[in-house]
Amino acid sequence: MDIAAAPPKLFSPGYFSDPYPTLAALREAGSLVPHPHLGGPMLFRHAEVRALQRCPHLSKGMLRDGRMDGLSEDVQALVHENNARRDDSMLNVDPPRHSRLRGQAMSAFTLARMEALRPRIQAIADGLLDSLDGQDEIDIIRDFAFPLPATVIMELLGWPAEQREQLKRCTADAIEMLGSLRTSPDPLELARRAVASGRELRGIAHTLINQKREAPQDDFISALVSVQMAEDGRLNEDEVLATSTLLLAAGHETTTNLIGNGLLALLRNPDQMEKLRADPSLAASAVEEFLRYDPPVQMLARVASADFELGGKTIAAGTRLTLMLGSANRDPDHFPDPDRFDITRTLNDNFAFGFDRHLCLGAHLARIEGQIAITTLLRRFPRIALTGAPLVHFPNLAFRALKALPVLVSRA
Numbered sequence: 144m145d146i147a148a149a150p151p152k153l154f155s156p157g158y159f160s161d162p163y164p165t166l167a168a169l170r171e172a173g174s175l176v177p178h179p180h181l182g183g184p185m186l187f188r189h190a191e192v193r194a195l196q197r198c199p200h201l202s203k204g205m206l207r208d209g210r211m212d213g214l215s216e217d218v219q220a221l222v223h224e225n226n227a228r229r230d231d232s233m234l235n236v237d238p239p240r241h242s243r244l245r246g247q248a249m250s251a252f253t254l255a256r257m258e259a260l261r262p263r264i265q266a267i268a269d270g271l272l273d274s275l276d277g278q279d280e281i282d283i284i285r286d287f288a289f290p291l292p293a294t295v296i297m298e299l300l301g302w303p304a305e306q307r308e309q310l311k312r313c314t315a316d317a318i319e320m321l322g323s324l325r326t327s328p329d330p331l332e333l334a335r336r337a338v339a340s341g342r343e344l345r346g347i348a349h350t351l352i353n354q355k356r357e358a359p360q361d362d363f364i365s366a367l368v369s370v371q372m373a374e375d376g377r378l379n380e381d382e383v384l385a386t387s388t389l390l391l392a393a394g395h396e397t398t399t400n401l402i403g404n405g406l407l408a409l410l411r412n413p414d415q416m417e418k419l420r421a422d423p424s425l426a427a428s429a430v431e432e433f434l435r436y437d438p439p440v441q442m443l444a445r446v447a448s449a450d451f452e453l454g455g456k457t458i459a460a461g462t463r464l465t466l467m468l469g470s471a472n473r474d475p476d477h478f479p480d481p482d483r484f485d486i487t488r489t490l491n492d493n494f495a496f497g498f499d500r501h502l503c504l505g506a507h508l509a510r511i512e513g514q515i516a517i518t519t520l521l522r523r524f525p526r527i528a529l530t531g532a533p534l535v536h537f538p539n540l541a542f543r544a545l546k547a548l549p550v551l552v553s554r555a
Contacts, residue, residue: 153178159326159536162441162543163482166470174454181444183463187470189477189494194453195445195466196498204237205446206463214330221334225320228341231385234393237448247370247378248386248504251299251363257508260295264512267294268519276554280530283548287520288402289395292512296394296505300387301355301362306347314392316340322541348387352380363390390505397439397496398509400544402516405433407548409517410529412484419486420521426514429486433513434472434495436484441469441543443497468494469543526553 158165169176170187177184186192195201206226214222229235233244271287281287293307302310319327320337327333352368359365364387371378378386409416409429419425447462458464472493473481479490496503503509520527530549537544 153540156538159538162469163473166467166473169467170470170474175456178465181463181465183465185442185465185467187467187474189471189474191454192466192468192471192494192498195464198451200447200449200451200458200460201445201464202237202448203235203241203445205448205461206235206444214324218324218330218334221331221338222320222324225334225338225341228345229385231379231381232389233386234389243377244382244386245504247367248390250366251390252504252508254507257511260299260508261511261515263298264291264295264515265519267291268515272519272523279553280549280551283406283520283550284399284403284545285547288399288406288516288548291402291516292395292398292509295508295512296391299363299394300391301360301364302351302391309347310344310391310395313340313344314396317392318396318542318544319537319539322539323537325540326538344388344392345384348384348391352383352387393503394505394508396542397503397505398512400439400542401430401433401495401509401513403545403548404437404439404543405430405513405517406520406527406550407534407545408433408436408484410527410550415484415486416521416527419517423518423522425486426518427510428488428491429517430510430513431491431493432484432486432488435478435488435491435493436472437543438469438472438493438495439543440495440497440541442467442541466494468497524552524554527551 153162153165166187169185174186174188174191175184176187186195226235233241233248236244268287268291271290275281275286289311290307293310294304296302297304297307297310316333316337317340320333324330324333352364355362355365355368356372359369364383367378367383367386371380371383409419415429419429443466445464445466447458447460447464449460451458472478472495475481477490478488496506496509528551530551532549534548535546537546
């Protein structure tokens with residue numbers, strides 16, 4: 144492939160339907176593949192991404208100052224405003240501030256605490272499927288894959304359940320802005336909508352934080368507020384607000400798509416579905432294969448904070464790097480027969496939840512939710528089949544998500 148003559152086709156409808164053939168061709172073309180609209184080279188290989196895991200010269204904070212070539216100044220201004228409003232989020236800062244913010248949030252996501260949530264997650268899953276009794280056709284995304292993790296994270300944080308649909312809309316706008324400005328027919332309208340939704344969500348969070356300050360409860364936002372009220376420098380009010388909204392949004396979006404993408408892979412590989420149905424103890428390895436085979440997060444971006452070497456090439460300070468996780472997870476130099484979906488795969492060190500200091504805080508919770516969701520669906524429905532309706536993915540470079548997953552089900 145002549146990359147210079149034919150820039151990678153990452154924005155076509157066919158790419159979003161199935162990105163992996165294009166990613167394979169780009170991976171074979173070489174490392175540090177440039178793209179005119181991503182601001183710098185892309186990395187496609189597992190070894191390259193792994194080499195960057197502990198690189199001390201990568202920054203997330205520097206991303207906020209970058210421009211998106213080819214977009215109008217009005218859109219650029221809204222992107223900058225959106226980025227600036229996330230300056231207090233652990234997702235967008237570097238050490239030492241990142242270490243302080245992440246340290247305060249980690250208490251809510253310990254392995255022991257997440258494991259203790261299994262009975263409650265199971266009860267929520269059962270309740271959602273109970274509510275679908277009598278329906279022979281359901282939309283897995285709308286009816287199950289979204290409300291399950293959304294309910295769990297809202298309960299954990301202490302967020303009012305009646306705001307679930309509002310959360311869905313505001314988060315969807317934010318996700319669309321992160322990965323779809325290039326594919327939107329009206330990027331200015333999208334940017335305006337996403338910025339407005341961000342303001343709306345922060346306004347709700349601000350009101351909720353004040354309520355927790357006056358009447359604390361046994362939830363994570365109350366715990367954050369108590370730390371901020373101690374006035375010992377561990378958290379300020381803006382950081383409480385940013386942490387609350389980040390965990391709320393990130394705490395359901397990835398898991399929704401993990402469940403949707405995973406079930407679709409099972410439906411397209413019925414031998415693997417029957418293997419899991421016959422042996423539910425394979426749930427943990429099945430979820431790892433979901434994450435490798437069709438990960439919800441397809442790419443990450445970083446900026447080089449200093450010159451460094453990668454694969455014998457110099458990466459100059461200020462270079463924006465795009466790490467193509469979906470490609471790295473299908474690299475044949477690391478994963479044998481990578482395009483085969485195999486829930487018993489033993490080598491599965493995938494990058495679905497990022498890596499190193501920015502490893503997803505809720506990764507273990509998402510895995511538990513995925514395991515419970517899939518085993519509960521298979522136990523409840525002896526038959527699950529695609530309806531035959533066209534399946535459409537959102538045209539989003541960063542996140543791989545189905546708009547809907549309609550299925551036919553039969554009960555025992």
